[in-house]
Amino acid sequence: xxxxxxxxxxxxxxxxxxxxxxxxxxxxxxxxxxxxxxxxxxxxxxxxxxxxxxxxxxxxxxxxxxxxxxxxxxxxxxxxxxxxxxxxxxxxxxxxxxxxxxxxxxxxxxxxxxxxxxxxxxxxxxxxxxxxxxxxxxxxxxxxxxxxxxxxxxxxxxxxxxxxxxxxxxxxxxxxx
Amino acid sequence: xxxxxxxxxxxxxxxxxxxxxxxxxxxxxxxxxxxxxxxxxxxxxxxxxxxxxxxxxxxxxxxxxxxxxxxxxxxxxxxxxxxxxxxxxxxxxxxxxxxxxxxxxxxxxxxxxxxxxxxxxxxxxxxxxxxxxxxxxxxxxxxxxxxxxxxxxxxxxxxxxxxxxxxxxxxxxxxxxxxxxxxxxxxxxxxxxxxxxxxxxxxxxxxxxxxxxxxxxxxxxxxxxxxxxxxxxxxxxxxxxxxxxxxxxxxxxxxxxxxxxxxxxxxxxxxxxxxxxxxxxxxxxxxxxxxxxxxxxxxxxxxxxxxxxxxxxxxxxxxxxxxxxxxxxxxxxxxxxxxxxxxxxxxxxxxxxxxxxxxxxxxxxxxxxxxxxxxxxxxxxxxxxxxxxxxxxxxxxxxxxxxxxxxxxxxxxxxxxxxxxxxxxxxxxxxxxxxxxxxxxxxxxxxxxxxxxxxxx
Numbered sequence: 206x207x208x209x210x211x212x213x214x215x216x217x218x219x220x221x222x223x224x225x226x227x228x229x230x231x232x233x234x235x236x237x238x239x240x241x242x243x244x245x246x247x248x249x250x251x252x253x254x255x256x257x258x259x260x261x262x263x264x265x266x267x268x269x270x271x272x273x274x275x276x277x278x279x280x281x282x283x284x285x286x287x288x289x290x291x292x293x294x295x296x297x298x299x300x301x302x303x304x305x306x307x308x309x310x311x312x313x314x315x316x317x318x319x320x321x322x323x324x325x326x327x328x329x330x331x332x333x334x335x336x337x338x339x340x341x342x343x344x345x346x347x348x349x350x351x352x353x354x355x356x357x358x359x360x361x362x363x364x365x366x367x368x369x370x371x372x373x374x375x376x377x378x379x380x381x382x
Numbered sequence: 383x384x385x386x387x388x389x390x391x392x393x394x395x396x397x398x399x400x401x402x403x404x405x406x407x408x409x410x411x412x413x414x415x416x417x418x419x420x421x422x423x424x425x426x427x428x429x430x431x432x433x434x435x436x437x438x439x440x441x442x443x444x445x446x447x448x449x450x451x452x453x454x455x456x457x458x459x460x461x462x463x464x465x466x467x468x469x470x471x472x473x474x475x476x477x478x479x480x481x482x483x484x485x486x487x488x489x490x491x492x493x494x495x496x497x498x499x500x501x502x503x504x505x506x507x508x509x510x511x512x513x514x515x516x517x518x519x520x521x522x523x524x525x526x527x528x529x530x531x532x533x534x535x536x537x538x539x540x541x542x543x544x545x546x547x548x549x550x551x552x553x554x555x556x557x558x559x560x561x562x563x564x565x566x567x568x569x570x571x572x573x574x575x576x577x578x579x580x581x582x583x584x585x586x587x588x589x590x591x592x593x594x595x596x597x598x599x600x601x602x603x604x605x606x607x608x609x610x611x612x613x614x615x616x617x618x619x620x621x622x623x624x625x626x627x628x629x630x631x632x633x634x635x636x637x638x639x640x641x642x643x644x645x646x647x648x649x650x651x652x653x654x655x656x657x658x659x660x661x662x663x664x665x666x667x668x669x670x671x672x673x674x675x676x677x678x679x680x681x682x683x684x685x686x687x688x689x690x691x692x693x694x695x696x697x698x699x700x701x702x703x704x705x706x707x708x709x710x711x712x713x714x715x716x717x718x719x720x721x722x723x724x725x726x727x728x729x730x731x732x733x734x735x736x737x738x739x740x741x742x743x744x745x746x747x748x749x750x751x752x753x754x755x756x757x758x759x760x761x762x763x764x765x766x767x768x769x770x771x772x773x774x775x776x777x778x779x780x781x782x783x784x785x786x787x788x789x790x791x792x793x794x795x796x797x798x799x800x801x802x803x804x805x806x807x808x809x810x811x812x813x814x815x816x817x818x819x820x821x822x823x824x825x826x827x828x829x830x831x832x833x834x835x836x837x838x839x
Binding site: 206207218219221245269280312320361 | 406415418419423455466467476478482487488490496498499502506508521525526527596597599603605606610611627629631632634635730733752836
């Protein structure tokens with residue numbers, strides 16, 4: 206039984222998965238100029254103003270091991286951290302007065318590796334990126350178009366939430382000329 | 383050493399409590415030959431025990447209730463393995479990794495290095511969900527993008543968790559020769575599940591603001607959003623699965639309480655593979671007995687008399703996990719090694735301890751993960767709790783089955799109290815809620831209920 210369920214079964218699954226889904230079963234790894242620059246599914250830390258930033262992460266996007274804050278809603282540590290996060294986000298992106306900061310941009314995810322943010326969270330970062338990259342109005346509209354293009358709707362219009370993959374968005378942003 | 387013991391007990395008892403962090407402490411071989419194998423066997427054990435109990439109810443004047451090895455082997459070969467194979471390949475197609483390649487180092491856009499853990503994940507996730515095991519390959523469990531990459535994989539994983547426990551109610555109906563009995567139990571379970579879900583949703587969508595800050599996404603993943611996270615938290619605690627796609631610790635107090643209460647009810651809302659259904663049989667015996675007392679008839683179930691022995695054993699089985707939860711939590715909340723592991727102050731701290739021992743005794747495996755459970759104190763106590771919670775239920779139940787098998791079947795008459803009507807269903811729900819409520823209300827009111835009142839103040 207150990208041999209069957211512990212060795213044969215996982216090896217068989219690996220073989221089939223490798224043949225049918227060679228990209229996804231191997232970690233959805235993405236290469237650029239011959240170097241692996243990340244996985245489509247794993248979020249990355251960024252403090253570079255030229256890029257879109259992912260959500261706050263308790264583990265700072267270091268996947269060994271994954272994890273979350275596990276702080277309860279009344280915990281002063283969480284409240285203080287979230288307030289700081291909100292202020293930082295408003296300041297760094299110089300968001301327009303009165304704009305609502307989406308919940309995911311000020312809170313840490315469950316895995317600490319969440320690759321997605323909401324489209325609203327991405328749109329609020331556009332001004333900062335435009336300034337950092339010294340872009341003009343036409344290029345800014347291109348970025349906004351990119352966000353609209355890259356937004357993944359609910360799967361089969363049913364499951365999950367509308368979202369955008371920050372890593373893939375940044376790759377597209379780099380190839381935007 | 384203690385961690386290894388705790389992890390072994392946890393997988394043998396179908397709890398899959400995670401004191402370990404898979405990606406940093408376990409090798410591929412341990413994950414496969416150790417954990418994956420136990421995932422299969424503990425689920426098969428659940429089905430085998432259920433079958434023995436059902437035989438006890440249907441056979442008459444015999445002391446034979448089947449062969450464990452035959453039942454367990456058939457459960458693995460005919461049900462768990464084929465389903466897991468299909469499911470694992472589906473998951474790989476959604477992006478769950480399945481490879482023996484060592485960890486990869488990536489150079490991120492920011493120019494820093496990021497080590498990306500890989501491994502034979504999808505083969506383990508498949509059986510982890512189908513077998514209501516719940517122990518993750520990674521520390522973040524089903525919140526990790528490599529375990530649960532898309533909303534669709536999320537949906538199918540939730541379905542897989544419910545699949546076998548819910549279909550066992552139909553198997554039960556078929557084996558005792560009355561589909562209606564199976565349907566009655568299915569509807570009782572569904573009613574309890576949906577009621578818990580309603581409370582959780584209400585709490586999460588209305589009370590996630592604290593001090594004017596929107597905390598609804600804390601400990602949740604953007605691809606699932608609050609809706610799918612709450613749904614998962616209710617399903618995983620009702621069944622004894624225990625995998626999480628959101629951090630239970632950061633849920634609003636009432637949503638966290640629903641999770642805890644689902645476990646405290648004895649994991650009978652669909653429950654674990656096999657164990658949910660046989661746990662429900664205990665409550666049925668109790669309900670038949672109470673109903674019999676109320677109307678002054680000698681209690682009968684499926685034509686067999688329920689006597690003092692059965693009721694005594696059923697009470698032992700129902701109370702032994704409850705005893706673990708309350709005694710161990712009380713112990714843990716007054717001594718230093720118990721309190722020093724806490725991650726949150728105030729009533730939430732008590733919730734963490736209470737949840738920890740509920741999860742262990744209920745063989746669930748989810749946690750308010752802020753609690754540092756990898757200490758000698760918690761490893762020993764949760765280990766003990768898991769054993770009592772699993773075998774303290776199984777052994778009395780098998781005693782009932784053996785005893786029932788020896789009895790004669792009396793044909794039903796007009797005077798028989800029927801167990802396949804909505805009246806019985808309501809009575810069953812009432813008994814489950816009264817036993818759970820009376821036992822745990824004081825503890826819950828000191829933890830999550832107080833926290834809720836503080837939050838809305």
